[in-house]
Amino acid sequence: MADTSVHLQQQQPSRSRDLDKLLLRPGNLVGPRFEPGTELRDDLQAFAKVLVVGAGGLGCELLKDLALTGFCNLEVIDMDRIEVTNLNRQFLFRLEDVGKPKAEVAAKRVMERISGVDIVPHFCRIEDKDIEFYNDFSIIALGLDSIEARSYINNVACSFLEYDSDDNPREETIKPMVDGGTEGFKGHARVIMPGITPCFECTIWLFPPQVKFPLCTLAETPRTAAHCIEYAHLIKWDEVHRGVPFDPDNPNNMKWVYDEAVKRAELFGIPGVTYSFTQGVVKNIIPAIASTNAIISAACALETLKIATECSKTLSNYLTYNGSEGLHTKVTEFERDRDCLVCGPGIRIELDPSITLQKFMDLLEEHPKLQLSKASVTHRGKNLYMQAPPVLEEMTRSNLTLSLFNLMGKLPKDIVHVNGMTSKNDQKTSCLRKLHVVFKGVDGVADMDTAGGA
Amino acid sequence: MIKLFKVKEKQRELAENTSNGVPVKKQSAGELRLHKDISELNLPKSCTMQFPNGKDDLMNFEVLIRPDDGYYLGGTFLFSFHVSPIYPHEAPKVKCKTKVYHPNIDLEGNVCLNILREDWKPVLNINTVIYGLYHLFTEPNYEDPLNHDAAAVLRDNPKIFESNVRRAMSGGYVGQTFFPRCM
Numbered sequence: 078m079a080d081t082s083v084h085l086q087q088q089q090p091s092r093s094r095d096l097d098k099l100l101l102r103p104g105n106l107v108g109p110r111f112e113p114g115t116e117l118r119d120d121l122q123a124f125a126k127v128l129v130v131g132a133g134g135l136g137c138e139l140l141k142d143l144a145l146t147g148f149c150n151l152e153v154i155d156m157d158r159i160e161v162t163n164l165n166r167q168f169l170f171r172l173e174d175v176g177k178p179k180a181e182v183a184a185k186r187v188m189e190r191i192s193g194v195d196i197v198p199h200f201c202r203i204e205d206k207d208i209e210f211y212n213d214f215s216i217i218a219l220g221l222d223s224i225e226a227r228s229y230i231n232n233v234a235c236s237f238l239e240y241d242s243d244d245n246p247r248e249e250t251i252k253p254m255v256d257g258g259t260e261g262f263k264g265h266a267r268v269i270m271p272g273i274t275p276c277f278e279c280t281i282w283l284f285p286p287q288v289k290f291p292l293c294t295l296a297e298t299p300r301t302a303a304h305c306i307e308y309a310h311l312i313k314w315d316e317v318h319r320g321v322p323f324d325p326d327n328p329n330n331m332k333w334v335y336d337e338a339v340k341r342a343e344l345f346g347i348p349g350v351t352y353s354f355t356q357g358v359v360k361n362i363i364p365a366i367a368s369t370n371a372i373i374s375a376a377c378a379l380e381t382l383k384i385a386t387e388c389s390k391t392l393s394n395y396l397t398y399n400g401s402e403g404l405h406t407k408v409t410e411f412e413r414d415r416d417c418l419v420c421g422p423g424i425r426i427e428l429d430p431s432i433t434l435q436k437f438m439d440l441l442e443e444h445p446k447l448q449l450s451k452a453s454v455t456h457r458g459k460n461l462y463m464q465a466p467p468v469l470e471e472m473t474r475s476n477l478t479l480s481l482f483n484l485m486g487k488l489p490k491d492i493v494h495v496n497g498m499t500s501k502n503d504q505k506t507s508c509l510r511k512l513h514v515v516f517k518g519v520d521g522v523a524d525m526d527t528a529g530g531a
Numbered sequence: 532m533i534k535l536f537k538v539k540e541k542q543r544e545l546a547e548n549t550s551n552g553v554p555v556k557k558q559s560a561g562e563l564r565l566h567k568d569i570s571e572l573n574l575p576k577s578c579t580m581q582f583p584n585g586k587d588d589l590m591n592f593e594v595l596i597r598p599d600d601g602y603y604l605g606g607t608f609l610f611s612f613h614v615s616p617i618y619p620h621e622a623p624k625v626k627c628k629t630k631v632y633h634p635n636i637d638l639e640g641n642v643c644l645n646i647l648r649e650d651w652k653p654v655l656n657i658n659t660v661i662y663g664l665y666h667l668f669t670e671p672n673y674e675d676p677l678n679h680d681a682a683a684v685l686r687d688n689p690k691i692f693e694s695n696v697r698r699a700m701s702g703g704y705v706g707q708t709f710f711p712r713c714m
Contacts, residue, residue: 110534120533120534120536120537121533123537123540124533125533125536126536208557213543215532224620225615225616228560228616229559229616232559232560233557248532248535249535249538253532278560281617281620286620286621286651287621289648289649289651290648290649291643291645291649292637292641292642293643293675293677296637296643296677296679297676297679311641312637312639315639316637316638319639384532386533387532387533419560453566453567453570453571455563455566457558458558458562458587459587460566460586460589463569464570465569465570465571465572466572466574466579466580468579468580468581469569469570469580469582472585472586473586494566496567496570496571507567507571509563509566509567
């Protein structure tokens with residue numbers, strides 16, 4: 078027996094056989110800096126560090142795919158615990174795992190099955206981590222189901238981005254993201270290179286607005302099962318549980334809404350209210366399909382490998398997949414919003430450190446690229462001056478005579494956002510602009526963190 | 532980009548513990564857009580704003596409406612606004628904090644205003660919403676009822692509706708429901 082197993086091992090090809098086909102050979106579609114060879118494969122294992130955001134349907138697939146693709150340093154962040162309903166598709170979890178943190182179990186299971194892979198789990202909210210935590214990763218892969226969470230990570234990743242004096246992104250500050258998403262039989266995979274391809278905020282309009290029923294329809298003329306559920310959830314709950322917020326993750330709360338919805342439906346003779354449909358409407362859930370997650374995740378893992386190794390050009394830049402009737406995939410090249418407040422370069426302004434906020438605002442009016450009058454100014458969440466409403470104008474007026482440098486916490490350079498009126502073709506329009514303020518003659522301590530990378 | 536990752540990883544090892552980065556919370560695009568909306572507000576005298584958490588928290592604020600015309604003349608009505616970080620992709624959440632006898636506002640403070648739910652569009656702004664709320668007081672409408680009884684009275688007998696509104700605003704009962712004074 079022992080002899081045969083040794084024999085089998087010798088017969089088995091190297092674990093990286095398929096990866097080697099991509100990394101050890103030259104090709105026509107490779108990136109300009111691609112250098113095939115075993116060093117590349119070793120470097121991928123040693124130096125590429127990928128964060129997987131979300132350990133749910135997509136996250137489980139992503140962790141497995143990335144680990145099998147040759148990435149050895151992975152971390153995963155998820156705030157949720159495993160539920161029974163996850164088990165059909167979140168294949169890293171077993172019945173005995175129910176109630177345990179997803180990130181921890183997912184990391185453990187993949188490490189058990191794939192040797193040489195190190196996965197650090199983080200059982201917390203994405204907002205709980207310092208921004209610097211995210212800067213530690215080479216690539217961030219997103220397996221999320223909400224716009225809020227994507228928008229947050231996008232904002233963080235874009236905050237590392239810096240531009241040179243010609244408004245070109247400095248490569249060493251680009252934090253690549255690969256974003257996957259699925260809804261039933263449909264899904265998308267996209268590559269976000271902040272400063273080069275559109276960021277999440279540039280194309281937020283791609284997300285359809287959530288369907289919201291008029292409250293008076295719910296209260297007066299319900300016609301569908303969803304109307305009855307939303308009545309129980311939005312109106313009846315408040316009426317009965319004054320001041321107690323509804324918790325969608327509390328099964329008792331959900332059961333209460335379901336029972337009320339059933340009563341309502343009976344009253345109006347409407348069929349179709351079930352417990353799972355109640356959950357679906359209240360939590361805005363679309364049934365997840367395991368195969369869609371697998372397909373989208375595979376596309377994301379491949380893009381992650383392509384970004385890291387340049388063994389091929391990356392997806393440019395948004396893939397949609399539709400498996401509901403037959404199969405349809407399409408790649409669309411979306412364009413950046415040059416004025417994007419999140420990933421755009423902003424307008425660079427050099428200032429004397431002695432300038433007051435009032436003088437700064439006068440300068441905005443004269444600035445050829447801005448010609449911005451009636452400016453309101455905000456810096457890192459502090460409202461330095463507000464034109465309206467009167468109560469805020471009064472609260473911020475005293476800042477006008479103070480030095481902008483001091484108001485900005487004596488930073489040698491930073492981003493400031495201004496809005497006001499600008500004239501375009503003799504027409505006054507309101508606008509919101511990102512400014513890159515640099516104070517002349519102040520030692521650039523802030524330069525240290527990026528200058529070394531150049 | 533692996534070469535770059537390599538360089539950065541080596542630097543990180545060298546520069547361990549020398550990080551001078553003060554972690555800063557970034558403003559979301561939603562906050563910035565809201566900042567613009569608020570700084571451009573152009574409200575009638577009958578609408579005033581309050582910022583209970585100070586000048587730097589614009590995401591949670593209150594609006595006081597004192598209708599200068601119609602059934603609700605002389606009353607003061609407080610609305611709370613909660614704005615999401617993905618504003619304006621999502622409408623602000625608005626509640627009426629003053630208990631009011633009104634066909635389009637229920638006793639829990641839910642407001643039936645189309646632009647707050649089904650007709651919200653990202654091109655709308657806080658100014659439009661406040662005007663919409665103001666409009667509900669000058670022209671309450673019985674066709675979109677949230678308070679069924681009030682709507683029926685307004686439709687069938689505007690005189691009685693008027694006196695019910697007066698009674699509620701001065702602090703008193705309409706039917707079984709007590710309304711605290713709000714004048």
